Amino acid sequence: MYVGGRFVGTDNAETRELFDPATGRAFGRVVEPQPSDLRAAVRVARKVFDESEWPWLSARERANLLLRIATKVEELGETFARLETLQTGKPLRESRLDVEDCVQCFRYYAGLIMQPNGMLLSVPESVHSYTFRQPIGVCGLIVPWNFPLLIACWKLAPALATGNTCILKPSEWTPVTALLLAKVLDEAGLPPGVVNVVPGAGDPIGRALVEDPDVNRVSFTGGTATGLNILQAAALNITRVSLELGGKSAVIVFEDADWECAVDHALFAIYYGAGQVCAAGSRLLLESTIHDRFLSELKTRAEHIRVGDGFDESVEMGPLVSEAHMRRVLQFIDKGREEGAQLVTGGKRATFPPPLAQGYFMQPTIFAGVTSDMSIVREEIFGPVLTVQPFVNEEDAVRMANDSQYGLAAGVFTRDVARVHRVVRRLQAGITWVNTYHTAYVEAPWGGLKRSGVGRELGIEAVHEYTEIRQVQISTVYAKSGFYPA
Numbered sequence: 001m002y003v004g005g006r007f008v009g010t011d012n013a014e015t016r017e018l019f020d021p022a023t024g025r026a027f028g029r030v031v032e033p034q035p036s037d038l039r040a041a042v043r044v045a046r047k048v049f050d051e052s053e054w055p056w057l058s059a060r061e062r063a064n065l066l067l068r069i070a071t072k073v074e075e076l077g078e079t080f081a082r083l084e085t086l087q088t089g090k091p092l093r094e095s096r097l098d099v100e101d102c103v104q105c106f107r108y109y110a111g112l113i114m115q116p117n118g119m120l121l122s123v124p125e126s127v128h129s130y131t132f133r134q135p136i137g138v139c140g141l142i143v144p145w146n147f148p149l150l151i152a153c154w155k156l157a158p159a160l161a162t163g164n165t166c167i168l169k170p171s172e173w174t175p176v177t178a179l180l181l182a183k184v185l186d187e188a189g190l191p192p193g194v195v196n197v198v199p200g201a202g203d204p205i206g207r208a209l210v211e212d213p214d215v216n217r218v219s220f221t222g223g224t225a226t227g228l229n230i231l232q233a234a235a236l237n238i239t240r241v242s243l244e245l246g247g248k249s250a251v252i253v254f255e256d257a258d259w260e261c262a263v264d265h266a267l268f269a270i271y272y273g274a275g276q277v278c279a280a281g282s283r284l285l286l287e288s289t290i291h292d293r294f295l296s297e298l299k300t301r302a303e304h305i306r307v308g309d310g311f312d313e314s315v316e317m318g319p320l321v322s323e324a325h326m327r328r329v330l331q332f333i334d335k336g337r338e339e340g341a342q343l344v345t346g347g348k349r350a351t352f353p354p355p356l357a358q359g360y361f362m363q364p365t366i367f368a369g370v371t372s373d374m375s376i377v378r379e380e381i382f383g384p385v386l387t388v389q390p391f392v393n394e395e396d397a398v399r400m401a402n403d404s405q406y407g408l409a410a411g412v413f414t415r416d417v418a419r420v421h422r423v424v425r426r427l428q429a430g431i432t433w434v435n436t437y438h439t440a441y442v443e444a445p446w447g448g449l450k451r452s453g454v455g456r457e458l459g460i461e462a463v464h465e466y467t468e469i470r471q472v473q474i475s476t477v478y479a480k481s482g483f484y485p486a
């Protein structure tokens with residue numbers, strides 16, 4: 001663990017084994033902290049926030065610090081990428097993109113925090129009234145295993161830019177890059193105790209973090225069921241919460257779409273990250289006139305995707321994160337078959353000779369002939385499993401896309417500009433991509449509608465998430481209220 005500016009152990013003798021998803025082999029061990037360890041880390045963060053100069057540093061000083069962090073992450077970029085591939089299995093090219101985005105994120109918030117803070121309000125003349133934003137306090141940042149470094153940076157950069165102190169809790173399966181990041185923060189000159197990294201299980205460590213009365217804000221990314229638990233636990237202390245949860249995003253392809261662009265992005269939407277991406281385009285909706293031809297080309301292209309070890313530079317799709325997760329995805333596939341869906345391609349564990357024989361690989365999978373009530377269409381599978389459905393017209397497409405408990409993202413492929421505007425407005429999605437997919441810019445707010453979450457990451461919105469707004473009224477005259485005449 002990294003607490004108070006030092007790497008420390010725990011009294012708990014138990015440790016957790018970490019596995020390389022490509023080989024199934026254990027590659028290391030991490031401490032298994034106890035709630036008392038978490039409590040001690042929160043106390044450190046509380047004290048630093050309440051008693052040190054950190055929250056009061058000038059924006060310029062914090063911006064310089066963020067720029068130093070960005071440079072250090074960039075310098076260690078290849079190490080970060082390789083460790084990310086080791087612990088998640090994702091292909092190196094994906095890990096490298098994640099690292100680039102992390103660097104951008106620190107640089108972006110270094111710039112943003114230099115912008116004016118607050119507003120002068122147009123109230124009656126005898127009062128000078130203004131607003132300003134200040135840090136919230138101790139932030140609990142809870143991160144999933146699919147983008148362990150990237151999501152940590154999406155949360156840390158705005159939280160630090162605005163002067164908060166943090167407890168970062170990586171997923172118990174993927175704590176390695178978060179711990180390396182702690183070292184980088186230290187070397188960049190972040191004062192001890194501003195960021196503390198406590199790995200450990202969701203329950204009890206994540207839960208203890210959310211329940212701790214000294215934690216003022218929780219920013220959580222993970223599954224919707226966990227998000228619900230967190231919202232309930234946070235209610236007890238009225239702790240501020242933002243939730244980035246699951247999705248079941250639709251990609252709509254109209255007949256007039258650029259064919260190559262649409263086929264390519266339909267594949268990218270679902271198979272990037274082996275489908276273990278919250279915004280994965282896991283429901284493909286095709287205009288009925290192109291359905292058969294599109295599906296047949298998609299099948300051929302999906303069968304050509306090179307699955308394998310993320311460290312092999314030619315690999316296009318890595319393994320799933322864990323054996324348990326792979327089994328869960330395979331169960332969804334069985335259920336799809338039982339419910340009467342037509343398996344177009346894939347559907348099995350992908351097998352390789354040693355050393356990859358025990359890896360958690362899956363074939364890129366496509367189901368057609370599905371109906372909207374099937375579990376593979378309704379539930380987030382979080383694997384390389386695509387369902388394909390035809391639609392007859394624009395209205396039908398929008399209705400099908402919105403027929404989901406989730407509202408994270410959507411994709412629209414068409415050349416008709418007027419239709420783009422009509423459809424985008426009616427889609428229930430926090431993020432909509434038109435003739436593209438999966439790009440996430442640090443400048444643009446990220447988050448979902450409906451059961452995909454509450455609040456937004458990135459953009460100016462994240463500055464708002466990590467600050468409280470204050471209002472001040474200063475009378476410019478010594479006037480009486482007039483309510484209690486002498």
Ligand code: NAD
Nearest residue numbers: 143144145170171201202206207222223226244245246278
């Ligand atoms: P998860 O919900 O199981 O775990 C996420 C994190 O929460 C982990 O660090 C875990 O230890 C912790 N946790 C678990 N139970 C907790 C509790 N009771 N209290 C506090 N913390 C707890 O999710 P996962 O399996 O790691 O990640 C996959 C999920 O994350 C998917 O549903 C995916 O859609 C979602 N996700 C969403 C986004 C987004 O931006 N919307 C991005 C990435 C992933």
